[in-house]
Amino acid sequence: MSAASRLSIALVHYPVWNKNQEVVATAVTNLDIHDIARSARTYGISRYYIVTPVVEQQKLVEKIRLHWLEGWGATYNPKRKMALELLQTESSLDGALADIESRTGRRAKIVVTGAAGRANSVSFTELKQLMAGDPEEQYLLLLGTGWGLTEEIFDRGDYVLEPISGGSDYNHLSVRSAAAIMLDRIFG
Amino acid sequence: MSAASRLSIALVHYPVWNKNQEVVATAVTNLDIHDIARSARTYGISRYYIVTPVVEQQKLVEKIRLHWLEGWGATYNPKRKMALELLQTESSLDGALADIESRTGRRAKIVVTGAAGRANSVSFTELKQLMAGDPEEQYLLLLGTGWGLTEEIFDRGDYVLEPISGGSDYNHLSVRSAAAIMLDRIFG
Numbered sequence: 001m002s003a004a005s006r007l008s009i010a011l012v013h014y015p016v017w018n019k020n021q022e023v024v025a026t027a028v029t030n031l032d033i034h035d036i037a038r039s040a041r042t043y044g045i046s047r048y049y050i051v052t053p054v055v056e057q058q059k060l061v062e063k064i065r066l067h068w069l070e071g072w073g074a075t076y077n078p079k080r081k082m083a084l085e086l087l088q089t090e091s092s093l094d095g096a097l098a099d100i101e102s103r104t105g106r107r108a109k110i111v112v113t114g115a116a117g118r119a120n121s122v123s124f125t126e127l128k129q130l131m132a133g134d135p136e137e138q139y140l141l142l143l144g145t146g147w148g149l150t151e152e153i154f155d156r157g158d159y160v161l162e163p164i165s166g167g168s169d170y171n172h173l174s175v176r177s178a179a180a181i182m183l184d185r186i187f188g
Numbered sequence: 189m190s191a192a193s194r195l196s197i198a199l200v201h202y203p204v205w206n207k208n209q210e211v212v213a214t215a216v217t218n219l220d221i222h223d224i225a226r227s228a229r230t231y232g233i234s235r236y237y238i239v240t241p242v243v244e245q246q247k248l249v250e251k252i253r254l255h256w257l258e259g260w261g262a263t264y265n266p267k268r269k270m271a272l273e274l275l276q277t278e279s280s281l282d283g284a285l286a287d288i289e290s291r292t293g294r295r296a297k298i299v300v301t302g303a304a305g306r307a308n309s310v311s312f313t314e315l316k317q318l319m320a321g322d323p324e325e326q327y328l329l330l331l332g333t334g335w336g337l338t339e340e341i342f343d344r345g346d347y348v349l350e351p352i353s354g355g356s357d358y359n360h361l362s363v364r365s366a367a368a369i370m371l372d373r374i375f376g
Contacts, residue, residue, distance in 0.1 A: 002355075004355070031219050031362075034362065035362045035364060035365055038360055038361055038362055038365065039354075039361060039362075039365050041356070041358045041360075042352075042354035042356060042358050042359065042360070042361055043354035043355065043356065044354065044355060044356045079358070079360045080360075082358060082360075083358075083360070164230075164372070164376070165376075166227075166230035166231035166232065166371070166372070166375060166376060167190075167192070167231065167232060167375060167376075168229065168230060168231065168232045170229045170230050170267070170270060170271075171230065172226055172229075172230070172267045172268075172270075172271070173226055173227060173230055173368065174219075174222065174223045174226055174227075174364070176223060176362070176364055176365060176368075177223055177226065177227050177364060177365065177367075177368035178368075179365075180361065180364075180365035180366075180368045180369050181368050181369060181372045181376070183354070184352070184354070184369045184372060184373070185372070185376075187354060187355060188352070188353075188354060188355075188369070188373075
């Protein structure tokens with residue numbers, strides 16, 4: 001199996017920080033779904049999970065997914081269909097982990113991402129080496145929304161990925177851009 | 189000057205192809221403005237031009253820009269202000285070139301991008317070497333919207349940048365994701 005096919009992405013809408021350091025569930029946005037699915041498909045990623053416990057939001061994601069997979073969108077833009085085939089809604093991080101385990105028989109290693117560095121961060125090079133080390137291991141890359149993933153999520157990570165630096169003092173990429181760059185650095 | 193400070197980006201809304209191979213002016217989208225401005229700021233790019241000849245669309249961009257630079261948005265999210273300070277509307281590619289020339293005294297080299305390769309494409313490595321070769325040279329990286337930049341634009345390019353490959357047969361990244369990956373490959 002290629003390394004990319006052993007990695008899944010989860011875009012986490014809960015639990016995340018809001019601007020005032022409160023733990024919230026953020027709203028799903030259409031372009032997060034499309035952009036990250038297209039990046040995931042480009043680099044050969046296994047699955048792209050949208051994680052939200054809010055049932056109405058789950059229904060919205062499913063409506064978008066079915067539009068492009070079975071509805072008018074599937075005929076209008078088959079390339080979009082290819083990307084959104086990777087999409088799956090889960091109500092929690094544990095739901096995504098359970099899905100990977102049911103498909104592969106392996107408990108995925110959790111890789112947490114964020115804009116701030118951590119003492120135990122691994123570099124992109126180190127993550128690539130880790131992935132090459134065991135060709136059966138599964139990985140789940142967690143991306144935050146809002147003002148980022150909470151400590152509860154960081155504490156569950158097997159690894160924390162180093163933040164993306166562009167050589168400036170500005171580290172406020174959109175989650176869509178950050179996802180694209182991360183996949184390119186790992187698999188490009 | 190850093191290499192990144194000698195590069196500007198133009199997101200071209202005309203002339204581009206639509207799905208039916210007709211030359212059209214596409215609509216400006218809010219998230220193209222924000223995402224690419226944030227990526228540009230992260231990597232230290234000089235300017236981010238939105239190119240559209242449609243006056244109503246120019247006004248829309250200016251309204252968004254002023255909201256974040258001077259309006260309520262400037263206080264709400266100063267980080268967004270830092271990104272949108274790079275934003276500038278131009279009615280044509282020539283307008284963007286003239287602006288660079290008036291600011292720097294140099295006619296920028298045009299680097300065209302697209303999802304398909306060309307016989308005269310330069311690799312990311314070659315572009316970096318070109319940029320290192322003359323520390324005064326200015327560059328303008330053109331990104332297409334819709335179904336991509338027209339031949340008229342490709343013909344004007346000094347260089348065509350190789351398409352981004354993710355190792356799969358799928359090359360349908362969003363322009364927001366493609367911009368992020370390109371900047372990371374050149375300056376990351």
